[in-house]
Amino acid sequence: MSVDPALLGNSVAVLVAAYVVVRVATAVIAALAERVPRRRIAIKMLTPVVTFAVYAGAAYVIAGPILRLSSTQVVALSGLFGAALGFGLRDLVAGVIGGLVLVTEKPYRVGDKVEIREHYGEVTGIGLRATTLTTPNDTEVRVPNAAVFDSNVANANAGAPEMLVTVDLAVAESADVARATDIVADALVTSPYVYVDDDHPTTVVVEDEAYYRTVTGKAYVADLRDEFAFASDVTERSLAAFEDAGITTPERPVGRAPDGSDDR
Amino acid sequence: MTGQRGREAVGEDAGDAAGEFAPRHEDDVATVERAIRGELAGPLAVCGPPYGGRHDLLEHVADAAGATYRRLDPGTDAATVRRALDDGPLVVEGCHHLYERRIGGFDDLDAVLRAFAATETPVVAGWNSYAWTYLAHVRDVDRTFAERVESTPANAADLAALLLNRYDDLPTFAANPTTDGAVTTRQVSITLRGRTVSVPIPVPNRRVLGTGLDGGEVDPTDVVFERLAAVSMGNVGVATAIWEATRRDELRPSDVAPAGDGIDLDRETAFCLRVLLSKERVARPEFDRLVDHATRALARLRRADVITVEDGIVRLAPAAVPTAVRETDRRGLQ
Numbered sequence: 205m206s207v208d209p210a211l212l213g214n215s216v217a218v219l220v221a222a223y224v225v226v227r228v229a230t231a232v233i234a235a236l237a238e239r240v241p242r243r244r245i246a247i248k249m250l251t252p253v254v255t256f257a258v259y260a261g262a263a264y265v266i267a268g269p270i271l272r273l274s275s276t277q278v279v280a281l282s283g284l285f286g287a288a289l290g291f292g293l294r295d296l297v298a299g300v301i302g303g304l305v306l307v308t309e310k311p312y313r314v315g316d317k318v319e320i321r322e323h324y325g326e327v328t329g330i331g332l333r334a335t336t337l338t339t340p341n342d343t344e345v346r347v348p349n350a351a352v353f354d355s356n357v358a359n360a361n362a363g364a365p366e367m368l369v370t371v372d373l374a375v376a377e378s379a380d381v382a383r384a385t386d387i388v389a390d391a392l393v394t395s396p397y398v399y400v401d402d403d404h405p406t407t408v409v410v411e412d413e414a415y416y417r418t419v420t421g422k423a424y425v426a427d428l429r430d431e432f433a434f435a436s437d438v439t440e441r442s443l444a445a446f447e448d449a450g451i452t453t454p455e456r457p458v459g460r461a462p463d464g465s466d467d468r
Numbered sequence: 469m470t471g472q473r474g475r476e477a478v479g480e481d482a483g484d485a486a487g488e489f490a491p492r493h494e495d496d497v498a499t500v501e502r503a504i505r506g507e508l509a510g511p512l513a514v515c516g517p518p519y520g521g522r523h524d525l526l527e528h529v530a531d532a533a534g535a536t537y538r539r540l541d542p543g544t545d546a547a548t549v550r551r552a553l554d555d556g557p558l559v560v561e562g563c564h565h566l567y568e569r570r571i572g573g574f575d576d577l578d579a580v581l582r583a584f585a586a587t588e589t590p591v592v593a594g595w596n597s598y599a600w601t602y603l604a605h606v607r608d609v610d611r612t613f614a615e616r617v618e619s620t621p622a623n624a625a626d627l628a629a630l631l632l633n634r635y636d637d638l639p640t641f642a643a644n645p646t647t648d649g650a651v652t653t654r655q656v657s658i659t660l661r662g663r664t665v666s667v668p669i670p671v672p673n674r675r676v677l678g679t680g681l682d683g684g685e686v687d688p689t690d691v692v693f694e695r696l697a698a699v700s701m702g703n704v705g706v707a708t709a710i711w712e713a714t715r716r717d718e719l720r721p722s723d724v725a726p727a728g729d730g731i732d733l734d735r736e737t738a739f740c741l742r743v744l745l746s747k748e749r750v751a752r753p754e755f756d757r758l759v760d761h762a763t764r765a766l767a768r769l770r771r772a773d774v775i776t777v778e779d780g781i782v783r784l785a786p787a788a789v790p791t792a793v794r795e796t797d798r799r800g801l802q
Contacts, residue, residue, distance in 0.1 A: 240798060396739040399800055
């Protein structure tokens with residue numbers, strides 16, 4: 205089987221052009237999205253769509269001439285493709301199909317906070333083969349798109365810029381829990397990061413533990429990227445207010461493990 | 469200001485200086501009057517944006533009805549409001565000064581709301597609408613009030629009538645120069661493989677698009693006031709301040725812009741601005757209790773002509789209200 209050098213050259217040129225277009229488009233979309241924090245996720249949804257569309261277009265342009273092959277060439281190529289698929293490209297194809305599922309079903313989008321296969325972070329890219337997560341420790345984790353078929357995907361915000369954040373604070377058994385609850389409630393709603401409306405309420409829950417009580421505040425942040433800043437802000441101000449109000453935090457009793465069990 | 473008929477320029481009063489020019493809305497006034505006469509089932513809330521004429525409306529109606537009028541300032545003791553309830557029908561403006569955005573900062577507000585809920589005295593309370601929305605979500609402030617009146621924005625014709633009648637030396641109104649297109653370019657930094665390059669990308673020209681391109685066959689005067697109504701969100705006080713700041717011999721629609729337009733704020737500065745948008749005037753020490761770097765944040769806002777600081781009171785500049793709304797809304801700040 206002879207290979208037309210011009211056809212090969214055109215194919216390479218189309219692939220390079222597609223790559224450049226995708227990179228530039230992705231960068232422009234990212235830059236525009238960052239200028240509008242409240243619409244960031246909606247704008248970034250365009251990234252995988254553009255990526256798949258451009259590469260699909262490139263594949264069509266390249267495959268068009270190739271598909272005008274003689275029957276012998278088609279048989280030879282099909283056999284080659286089948287073998288490659290079976291032995292080496294199975295995961296790649298699964299990743300690409302997983303990517304198509306991500307684009308159409310949207311279990312998560314670029315900008316969402318998700319947990320996939322024990323990795324938690326912000327989705328910073330959905331590529332042809334894999335999704336990139338950036339963890340809170342600024343580590344990039346690449347998860348194959350095929351994970352969408354066989355793993356649970358926990359999405360904290362489902363495309364919305366707001367996200368529920370939970371803050372746990374422990375107080376001693378003898379502490380004034382009602383006062384502590386008021387303090388945490390105030391800390392939640394006065395934070396610069398909070399987002400409150402009828403659909404995004406704040407709540408404070410008190411739980412009785414083995415030798416202390418947990419006051420848990422739950423509220424939404426306006427921008428999911430403020431998840432940790434919000435938790436830190438609420439914790440810091442609540443603890444300072446606890447101290448001013450004489451609300452003591454628990455000390456582990458002698459002979460007790462951190463989970464409250466007897467460790468003697 | 470030269471050529472001005474009537475009253476003092478915007479910003480010289482305690483805060484709501486332009487309010488006197490707010491168009492009267494007979495239904496709203498009638499509702500306030502009914503509340504003062506005790507014909508409502510409970511207190512009445514009157515909400516409006518900063519400098520939208522709330523103070524003037526309430527003072528006017530209180531005077532006419534013979535009710536006690538109290539205007540609250542930053543740091544006003546809540547007990548004065550509760551005591552005033554003993555003096556008969558009460559109109560109190562500036563209830564957004566009864567809270568601070570910190571732990572324990574709602575105590576005065578809660579006490580006053582309890583007093584309002586318990587009293588038989590007719591009460592009309594004026595609120596900044598941004599503070600009202602926030603407090604309705606975090607404090608259920610709306611449940612205390614039987615009814616609420618929201619100020620209606622003025623349209624371009626209202627503004628033209630008010631402002632053209634107010635000044636003798638009017639500018640010449642002109643269309644936008646044709647060189648200002650509907651699309652302009654903005655430099656955007658793009659990082660590709662670790663290298664950052666600045667790329668011009670086409671963006672809509674907001675200043676021109678908001679004015680109907682070059683005005684076409686439309687009277688430039690109308691286009692200027694349409695633009696003013698859009699930029700000021702129909703807020704008469706804000707429109708007056710923008711008019712004063714942009715007035716010149718020849719005025720084009722694209723000249724009409726709020727103070728601080730294009731300012732780029734960090735999170736802390738944006739939060740300070742949102743607090744000011746909600747309270748209009750804030751005692752300087754309050755910011756030290758709210759954010760870590762208040763001095764730096766306020767200095768940035770002052771340099772951009774978004775705020776003024778005088779006698780320990782930080783005030784949102786009337787012409788900067790649209791900027792404050794846009795910059796804080798887009799971040800989802802409340």
